[in-house]
Amino acid sequence: MTSVAGVRVWLVDRLEASGALTPDWRQAFLDVGRHLFLPDVFWASTGDGYERCDRAESPERWLELAYSDVAIVTQWDDGADSGQREPTSSVSMPTMVASMLRDLDVHEGHRIWEGGTGPGWNAGLLARRLGAHNVVTVELDPAVAAQAAANFRALDAVPTAVVGDAADGHLPGAPYDRGILTCSVREVPPAVIGQIRRQGALVLPFAPLFGGGAVARLTVADGTATGPFTGSSAFMRMRQQRYQAPPVDDYLPGDWPGDSEHEYTTLSPLDVVDDWLASFVVGLAVPDVYYRRSGGGDMTTLWLFDTGVTSWATVDFADGASRFEVRQSGPRRLWSEVEEVVRWWMKQGRPGFERFGLTVSGGEHRAWLDDPVNLLTSARG
Ligand SMILES: C[S@@+](CC[C@H](N)C(=O)[O-])C[C@H]1O[C@@H](n2cnc3c(N)ncnc32)[C@H](O)[C@@H]1O
Structure with a gap:
């Protein structure tokens, strides 16, 4: 019989060995169980598509997947049964959660804003680490937010959960030392940049319209956010940034x-x-x-x-x-x-994600290679 404590330590050890999980996050990952954020029926993204798992039918497999390094889809098609089968909410892949928290570089007393609560695991980890009063999380979908609120009841440290649009940040709690988005954007919302303290950081999955995606770690000062990409990522898009192509x-x-x-x-x-x-x-x-x-x-x-x-x-x-x-x-x-x-x-020798970076200022997005002055357009010209 698999034990919750056993699989949790197994996953945390693996995340630490890979370098995704830094030692300062270890205790929070041990304290805030991932399975607490999963519904009885979910779909695990196992590589060959999605594996449906029902806890009542296969409790062992359910627990095994809860503590596997895979993303778990918890909502399709914005909750409408449209038959399209687009994943629209999930508990993110543990490696991605750990590495984005590593990039966030939090310190005691920091105030954090998260956009895209989903079922709430990341917000729960942040609240455990920094204190419930220091974490605000925003979710657009009321049904997802209600599920997160129910999940938070199992925690000692419960973040402030807001139903709203992450593109607006959350002004009543600003300014924040750190901001983290867990849905991808191709345009960084200006309100979010405006609510981060000077020299604060914003970590977000950036996904251009054409394709691909990577996590950016931006430093904010005087209305400008700039910084490198830290590695590949594949996140569901912020809802209003999905592109509706003309016929x-x-x-x-x-x-x-x-x-x-x-x-x-x-x-x-x-x-x-x-x-x-x-x-x-x-x-x-x-x-x-x-x-x-x-x-x-x-x-x-x-x-x-x-x-x-x-x-x-x-x-x-x-x-x-x-x-x-x-x-x-x-x-x-x-x-x-x-x-x-x-x-x-x-x-250029096919430079990887980490050699590129992004500067966002006054609504303009400029990508660069190695250095913010080496803009992609002029570098090619
Ligand atoms: C990948 S899930 C979040 C993962 C989650 N933070 C975790 O702990 O694993 C992305 C979430 O972003 C939400 N979302 C999409 N657009 C949004 C928006 N404009 N404002 C707030 N949430 C949004 C989706 O409804 C979805 O629940």
């Missing part, structure tokens, strides 16, 4: 290939979009471009569009091909822009 007809009213120009590339489109890091770099450099795929199997078409609805491109991928047909239409050459970024990145 393809708005770009291409007639039949493909319309008035497009025709050429070939030797860069495989799948080497761009199937590579989390390459997609991320493209997204940093060309923030207003997104893609869709059509086809599948040994023949795929990658469609590129801009959010300004001025231009489109297609690139055909066929198994075994060494050159790929490109069609581009509109004032912008979207595939050429994407290819230029990817070739530049390859020429």
